[in-house]
Amino acid sequence: NYVFYNLDPSALCADPVTTFESTGCPMYLYDDNHLNDIEYLLNKDVLFEKIPYMIAQSLTGDYDEGNSYNWAQWKSFNEDMILGLYIRKMNIEDMKPETCYQDKLDGNLALLCAEIEAHPETQFKISIPPYSMLWWDNIYRNGETESYLYNMEQAMEKLLTYENVELYYFLNDREIVTDLDNYMDLLHFSPEINQYICDSMIRNDHKVTEANCHEIIEDSRSLAYQAVNELIKPYEDRIKVDIYD
Numbered sequence: 317n318y319v320f321y322n323l324d325p326s327a328l329c330a331d332p333v334t335t336f337e338s339t340g341c342p343m344y345l346y347d348d349n350h351l352n353d354i355e356y357l358l359n360k361d362v363l364f365e366k367i368p369y370m371i372a373q374s375l376t377g378d379y380d381e382g383n384s385y386n387w388a389q390w391k392s393f394n395e396d397m398i399l400g401l402y403i404r405k406m407n408i409e410d411m412k413p414e415t416c417y418q419d420k421l422d423g424n425l426a427l428l429c430a431e432i433e434a435h436p437e438t439q440f441k442i443s444i445p446p447y448s449m450l451w452w453d454n455i456y457r458n459g460e461t462e463s464y465l466y467n468m469e470q471a472m473e474k475l476l477t478y479e480n481v482e483l484y485y486f487l488n489d490r491e492i493v494t495d496l497d498n499y500m501d502l503l504h505f506s507p508e509i510n511q512y513i514c515d516s517m518i519r520n521d522h523k524v525t526e527a528n529c530h531e532i533i534e535d536s537r538s539l540a541y542q543a544v545n546e547l548i549k550p551y552e553d554r555i556k557v558d559i560y561d
Contacts, residue, residue, distance in 0.1 A: 318438065319435075319440045320443075323428075325464050327424060328417070328467040329464070330424065332424045332426070332427055344356075388507045393498060394500075395497050397499070398500060399450075400556075402502060404557050405458065409457065411459045412459045412460060412462070421471070432481060441482045444472075444486060445513070446492040447493065449494050449496075450543075450548070452543040452544065465533055465537055468533065472485070472524055476525070476526055482523065486513060488536040492512070493539070
């Protein structure tokens with residue numbers, strides 16, 4: 317009934333190819349043939365690692381099965397972590413034309429829209445996540461601020477034409493993106509922020525419409541340049557610089 321999809325801005329300018337099989341996705345679990353699911357049931361990782369682990373953990377008394385595949389478990393989200401992982405380009409490249417990724421943008425939107433059109437009975441809830449302000453600084457130094465803003469605006473305009481799509485945008489949420497304690501690196505935010513995103517979507521907060529789409533992009537542009545010219549200044553003496561750039 318529903319697809320919840322995180323639309324990364326970087327995905328819009330990546331090569332427009334699907335990577336399910338090349339990255340090891342078990343395609344036999346996605347077909348209608350139940351007989352070949354034996355590959356999963358007799359999988360040694362499942363039999364001798366995953367199941368024993370879950371049984372052992374369940375005997376400890378404080379086991380939460382929700383943490384069985386929790387990516388964020390045991391990871392640290394704080395200012396020191398993100399600053400320690402950000403290697404800043406020494407040089408600032410000239411700003412690229414906003415349409416420099418047009419071919420890849422068109423290709424990626426075609427892939428996404430093909431899935432949306434093929435499943436009109438499914439409601440697609442698509443969100444653009446709140447990357448940290450250091451990400452804004454990074455793409456600025458790569459000369460990509462305007463092209464990324466253009467890509468997101470074009471993507472939102474296209475996705476809003478579908479009745480079975482709801483679109484949410486968090487990349488301009490200043491309370492989140494300017495607080496480095498929310499992150500472990502430029503992109504990955506804490507489980508609390510993930511919960512906030514889910515709750516916001518339930519409440520229809522941060523929803524993108526035809527009426528506010530362009531306003532959202534302009535607000536993001538303002539935030540992007542404010543991050544580069546002002547907000548990042550207090551942290552510059554703690555940021556590592558790529559001396560080989």
